[in-house]
Amino acid sequence: MFDTLSTRLTQIFDRLRGHGRLTEANIQEALREVRVALLEADVHFKVVKGFIERVYDRAVGQDVLRSLTPGQQVVKIVHDELVLLLGGSGHRLQMAPHPPTVIMLIGLQGSGKTTSAAKLAHHFQRQGQHPLLAAADVYRPAAVEQLRTLGAQLQIPVVGSAGERPLDICQEAARAAADRGLSPLIVDTAGRLHIDEPMLEELRLLKCEVRPHHVLLVVDAMTGQDAVTMAERFNAAVGIDAVIMSKLDGDARGGAALSIRQVIGRPITFVGTGEKLDALEPFHPDRMASRILGMGDVVSLVEKAQASVDQAKAEELAKKLREESFTLEDFRDQLKQLRSMGPMGELLQMIPFFKGKQGVPTELAGQEAELTRYEAIIGSMTPEERAEPQIISGSRRARIARGSGTTVQDVNRLLKQYAQLKKVMRGLRQMEGRAGKLKGLPFQIRN
Amino acid sequence: MKLLVTLADRVRQSLERSKDLLSHGLDSLLSLGRPVDAGLLQEIEDLLISADLGSATAREFVDLLGEEIRRGRLGAPEDIRATLRRFLEEALASAAAPLALDHRPTVILVLGVNGSGKTTTCGKLAAALKGEGRSVVLAAADTFRAAAIEQLEAWGRRVGVEVIHQAGGSDPSAVVFDAVKAVTARGVDALIVDTAGRLHTKSNLMEELAKLKRVVGRQLPGAPHESLMVLDATTGQNGLAQAATFHRGVGLTGVILTKLDGTAKGGIVVRIHRELGLPIKLVGTGERPDDLQPFDPRVFVSALLPG
Numbered sequence: 001m002f003d004t005l006s007t008r009l010t011q012i013f014d015r016l017r018g019h020g021r022l023t024e025a026n027i028q029e030a031l032r033e034v035r036v037a038l039l040e041a042d043v044h045f046k047v048v049k050g051f052i053e054r055v056y057d058r059a060v061g062q063d064v065l066r067s068l069t070p071g072q073q074v075v076k077i078v079h080d081e082l083v084l085l086l087g088g089s090g091h092r093l094q095m096a097p098h099p100p101t102v103i104m105l106i107g108l109q110g111s112g113k114t115t116s117a118a119k120l121a122h123h124f125q126r127q128g129q130h131p132l133l134a135a136a137d138v139y140r141p142a143a144v145e146q147l148r149t150l151g152a153q154l155q156i157p158v159v160g161s162a163g164e165r166p167l168d169i170c171q172e173a174a175r176a177a178a179d180r181g182l183s184p185l186i187v188d189t190a191g192r193l194h195i196d197e198p199m200l201e202e203l204r205l206l207k208c209e210v211r212p213h214h215v216l217l218v219v220d221a222m223t224g225q226d227a228v229t230m231a232e233r234f235n236a237a238v239g240i241d242a243v244i245m246s247k248l249d250g251d252a253r254g255g256a257a258l259s260i261r262q263v264i265g266r267p268i269t270f271v272g273t274g275e276k277l278d279a280l281e282p283f284h285p286d287r288m289a290s291r292i293l294g295m296g297d298v299v300s301l302v303e304k305a306q307a308s309v310d311q312a313k314a315e316e317l318a319k320k321l322r323e324e325s326f327t328l329e330d331f332r333d334q335l336k337q338l339r340s341m342g343p344m345g346e347l348l349q350m351i352p353f354f355k356g357k358q359g360v361p362t363e364l365a366g367q368e369a370e371l372t373r374y375e376a377i378i379g380s381m382t383p384e385e386r387a388e389p390q391i392i393s394g395s396r397r398a399r400i401a402r403g404s405g406t407t408v409q410d411v412n413r414l415l416k417q418y419a420q421l422k423k424v425m426r427g428l429r430q431m432e433g434r435a436g437k438l439k440g441l442p443f444q445i446r447n
Numbered sequence: 448m449k450l451l452v453t454l455a456d457r458v459r460q461s462l463e464r465s466k467d468l469l470s471h472g473l474d475s476l477l478s479l480g481r482p483v484d485a486g487l488l489q490e491i492e493d494l495l496i497s498a499d500l501g502s503a504t505a506r507e508f509v510d511l512l513g514e515e516i517r518r519g520r521l522g523a524p525e526d527i528r529a530t531l532r533r534f535l536e537e538a539l540a541s542a543a544a545p546l547a548l549d550h551r552p553t554v555i556l557v558l559g560v561n562g563s564g565k566t567t568t569c570g571k572l573a574a575a576l577k578g579e580g581r582s583v584v585l586a587a588a589d590t591f592r593a594a595a596i597e598q599l600e601a602w603g604r605r606v607g608v609e610v611i612h613q614a615g616g617s618d619p620s621a622v623v624f625d626a627v628k629a630v631t632a633r634g635v636d637a638l639i640v641d642t643a644g645r646l647h648t649k650s651n652l653m654e655e656l657a658k659l660k661r662v663v664g665r666q667l668p669g670a671p672h673e674s675l676m677v678l679d680a681t682t683g684q685n686g687l688a689q690a691a692t693f694h695r696g697v698g699l700t701g702v703i704l705t706k707l708d709g710t711a712k713g714g715i716v717v718r719i720h721r722e723l724g725l726p727i728k729l730v731g732t733g734e735r736p737d738d739l740q741p742f743d744p745r746v747f748v749s750a751l752l753p754g
Binding site: 109145 | 493496497498499501502503560561562563564592593594595597598600601602605645646647648649679681682683684685686688689706709710711712714715734
C-alpha cells in the first residue's frame with residue numbers, strides 16, 4: 001500500500017524497458033502512473049498536470065520514438081524534468097558582505113521551525129562561524145525553553161525570554177550579534193495554527209526591523225495539497241527567499257515542498273533528515289530526482305561511504321569477496337564500517353539494489369542493537385572460528401554465547417545472517433559480472 | 448440540543464476557509480451551465496484531490512458520479528453537489544464515535560508525529576473532560592523532545608490540571624507507571640498521557656509505545672482505554688501511512704484531527720477511515736482550550752461541500 005514514489009516509478013519504467021519501442025499509448029500509460037505517483041507524493045495537482053504535459057511533449061516528439069532505447073529516454077526525460085521541478089542546480093545561502101548575516105525562519109506551528117533554527121545554527125557552527133539564535137516565538141508554551149535547551153546543547157548563545165516582545169528580542173539579538181561579532185543571526189519566529197492577519201503583521205514588522213538577508217519558510221515534508229496555498233500567502237505577505245523542508249527522514253515523499261518550489265519559484269535550500277541536531281543537509285535536486293526515479297541516491301551514498309570507509313580495507317575486502325574468502329572477521333570489520341556511516345535503514349535505502357519491488361529486507365533494517373550484539377559475538381570467537389565458521393559446533397556456540405553475554409539463538413542468528421550475506425554478495429558479484437567492474441565496498445554501487 | 452447547534456456552528460465556521468476553494472471551485476464549475484461531461488468530471492476529481500482525498504479515492508467518487516450520470520439520475524448541476532455530498536457522507540457515516548470514558552481511571556494515550564499538535568490536544572482534552580465535571584491528570588511521557596514537559600506543564604497550569612512528570616530523558620514507561628499508580632490510588636476519572644512526538648518510521652518509537660502500552664495494561668487490566676493518534680489537517684497522503692504504522696505498532700482506537708481551522712481540508716481522514724476502519728473521534732479547531740469538538744461527518748462534509 002505504501003510504495004514509495006521511487007518504487008512505483010521503478011515499476012513503471014521496468015515495464016517500459018520491456019518494450020522494444022515506445023508507442024504513444026505506452027507513454028500515455030506510463031505517464032498516467034507517473035501522475036498517480038506524484039499525486040500520491042502530495043505534489044500539487046496543478047504542478048502534476050504541467051509536469052505530465054511537459055514530459056509528454058518531449059517524449060512523444062521525435063527523439064524517443066526513433067531512439068534505440070526508448071525506455072531509457074523516457075526515464076531521462078522524467079528525470080530531467082524532475083530536476084527542473086526540484087530547482088535545477090542546488091541553492092546555497094550567501095553570507096552578507098557585512099556581518100551579521102540575518103536569517104529569519106517562518107512557518108506554521110509544528111512545521112519544525114525551532115528545531116530547524118537550532119540545526120541551521122549548528123550547520124554554520126560546523127563551518128567555523130559563530131551563530132546567535134533569537135527566540136522570538138513567545139506565544140507557544142515553552143518554545144523559548146526549547147530553543148534555549150537546544151542552544152545549550154550546541155553551546156550557541158540564545159537571546160530572548162518568554163516575557164519579552166518579539167520585536168524587543170530581535171533588536172536585542174541584533175545588538176548582541178554586532179557587539180560580540182556573532183554571525184549569522186538566526187531568528188525563530190512564532191508559528192500559528194494557520195495563517196492569520198495578526199501573525200503576518202508581526203512577521204512583516206519583524207522583517208522591517210531585523211532586515212533579514214534570508215527569509216526561510218519551513219515546510220513539513222508531510223504537508224498535503226494545502227502547502228501551495230500556505231506558501232503563496234506567506235510569500236505574498238512577507239516574502240520568502242528559500243525553503244527548508246523538514247521531517248524528510250520519515251516515509252513522506254515531500255511532494256508538497258516540491259510544488260512550492262514550482263509555484264512560488266523559490267528554491268529548497270536545506271532538508272531536515274533526522275532527529276539529531278546535525279541532521280540538516282543541503283538540498284541536492286539532482287540527487288533527489290535520481291532517488292525518486294529509483295536510481296538510488298548514489299552520489300550521497302558514495303560521499304558518505306568515502307568519508308568513513310577505509311579505502312585500502314575496502315579494496316582488500318572486495319578482493320576477498322571475489323575470491324570467496326569472506327570470513328566472519330571481515331564481516332565484523334564491515335559491520336563496524338557500516339555503523340560508522342549512520343543509521344542502517346537510511347543507508348540501505350540509498351542503494352539501488354534495494355529499490356524496486358523488494359525494498360530493504362526487514363532483517364537488515366533497524367537492527368542497530370543487533371549489530372552491536374553481532375560484534376560482541378564475533379569478538380568472543382577464536383581466530384580459527386572466525387576464519388572457518390563451519391567448525392563452530394554446538395558446544396562452541398554455547399561458549400561463544402556465554403562469552404559475549406548473548407544466547408545460543410543469537411549466535412545461530414548471526415551465523416545464519418553471515419551465510420545469507422555471503423549469498424547476497426555472490427548475487428552482487430554476478431550482477432557485477434554483467435554490469436562491469438565495480439569498486440568500493442561495503443556496497444556494490446551500480447548506477 | 449442548543450449545545451450541539453453551537454458546536455456544529457463552530458466547526459462549520461472554522462471550516463469556512465477550507466470549504467472556500469472546493470465550493471467556489473464547484474460553484475464556478477457548476478454555474479457555467481456547461482454540459483456534464485468527462486472534462487467536468489476531471490475537474491471535480493481535481494477538486495477532491497486538492498482537498499487531500501488522494502487520487503484513487505477522488506477517482507472512485509467521480510466514477511460513482513459518472514455512473515449516476517450514465518443512468519440518467521443526474522440532470523441539474525445541483526444534483527451533482529447533492530450526490531457528491533451523499534457519497535462523502537456515506538463514506539464517513541460510521542466514522543463518528545464517542546470517547547470510551549466509563550472506566551475509572553480511564554487511561555487515554557495520545558500519539559502522533561512531531562508537530563501534529565499532540566501536547567496542545569492533551570491540554571484541550573484535559574480542559575474538555577474537566578469541563579464535564581471529571582477529575583483529570585496529565586502525564587508527560589514525551590521525555591524526548593526538548594521542553595516538551597514544560598509545554599505540557601504550561602497547559603496544565605492554563606487549564607488547572609495536575610501534570611505528572613519526571614526529568615527529561617527519563618523512561619516514559621516509568622512516568623506512566625507512576626501516573627497510573629497515582630490516579631488509581633486517588634480515584635481520578637481520567638489520565639491523559641502525552642507521548643513522544645517522533646516520526647512514525649522510527650522503529651524504536653513503536654517499541655517504546657508498545658512497551659508503554661504493555662506496562663499500562665499490566666498495571667490496570669483493560670487500559671489504555673483509548674489510543675488516539677493526533678493528525679494535522681494539513682497532512683497529505685502520508686497521513687494514511689502514519690495512521691497505518693501507529694495502528695500496526697500500537698493498535699489505535701481512533702484519530703483526532705487537529706488544525707482544521709486553517710485552509711487545509713483534512714480530506715485524508717476519508718481514506719484513513721475507509722482503509723483502516725478507524726473512527727475520527729475529535730476535531731481540533733483552534734488554539735483556545737475549548738476548541739476541541741466531537742467529529743460529525745455531516746458537519747464535516749457540509750462544510751466541505753456546502754449548499
